[in-house]
Amino acid sequence: MVGDGRVRAGQRGHLVSVDLTVVVVLVVVQLAGSTMADRHQPLAHTHLNWLGYALLVAGPVALYWRRRYPIAVLTAVFGVTVAYLFAGFPYGPVFLALVVAFLTAASAGSRAVPYSVLALGYVIVVWAVPAARSQELPSASMALGVAAWLLVLTAAAELIRQRRTVIRTRRLRAHERARTAEEERRRQATEERLAIARELHDVVGHSLSLINVQSGVALELFDRDTEQARRALAAIKAASRDALVEVHDVLDSIRSGELDAPRTPVPTALEPDELVAPARAAGVEVSVRVVGTPRPLPSRVNLAADRIVREALTNVARHSGGAATVTLTYGPAELAVQVDDAGGFVASPDMRGGNGIPGMRERARALGGDCTAAPLPTGGFRVRATLPVGDRRPEDDA
Structure with missing residues (x-):
């Protein structure tokens, strides 16, 4: 149990490190890429200011909680991205945080919300944002290109989802095999204990019962019938000798792990x-x-x-x-x-x-x-x- 706890703690620490790395990398990429786009993008737009930089940082930072709250994080990052676009800031890597949030949500739980966000995002990016910016609407070929990229994104989410399902199924099967093996081990241990108890009872119980009966006979007839008492004592001696031999045989069989194997000759x-x-x-x-x-x-x-x-x-x-x-x-x-x-x-x-x-x-x-x-x-x-x-x-x- 302690070892399992350490493994789980190590896994949690690894995931935290991965999430922090994702946040830092995306913050750097979105800030640097958007700054470059602000300087060199030919389209008319609003230059980056404190609000634009804040929105570029807010999206990646929200990804830190994406594993625990995938739908909430997707909704937040989507809202941040839409606000950035409607504010007129330059196009650029602002979509990276939204892509990561979408892949996490679409591969983790229900598909309804992530795919609804994807469809809504397509409408906003292709038609709503250009209209709000008083820009020319994209051509049909450009709209189809964006749709193609979104289909690729959907396929990637499904692949991740399928891979997680396979991994989860393998873990469940491994756990089931381990549980079955443990139950089998316990069953065999129980059967071995019962077999040992049965053998000792048969070997010792029979002999002690006969010894008890014969000792009673010997005590009863000791003064009245010496010869009969002598035969009873002889029977006690024989029974105790046989019991000792069989007890030694049982113990040797237990040590060798062959309890069911025949030991001393058994009357057929x-x-x-x-x-x-x-x-x-x-x-x-x-x-x-x-x-x-x-x-x-x-x-x-x-x-x-x-x-x-x-x-x-x-x-x-x-x-x-x-x-x-x-x-x-x-x-x-x-x-x-x-x-x-x-x-x-x-x-x-x-x-x-x-x-x-x-x-x-x-x-x-x-x-x-x-x-x-x-x-x-x-x-x-x-x-x-x-x-x-x-x-x-x-x-x-x-």
């Missing part, structure tokens, strides 16, 4: 027993049903299926502790993953505001699929995700 949909092994270790009775013909799947689909099944079974372990059924359905172009709680599901306050179900939905949508999670009318809870398989890409098997 063709190995359902490995897919549900952590839940079984936590004491959940899980049965697996496969519908259709199993086939190799892209690693991204395997990863999404693994995370969704883990999250769903983790919720069973946390909120139900009963049995669950995992159904894998192989369709022609999709894999359907369904996890049913057998009926011991209990809605608890700590389920509200969690990231598990939103994370499952995000994973499914990232592949172009969908995911639903809701209680069943007959009791229990169902999570169902549909994951399009599509064409396998080479990088999926890398």
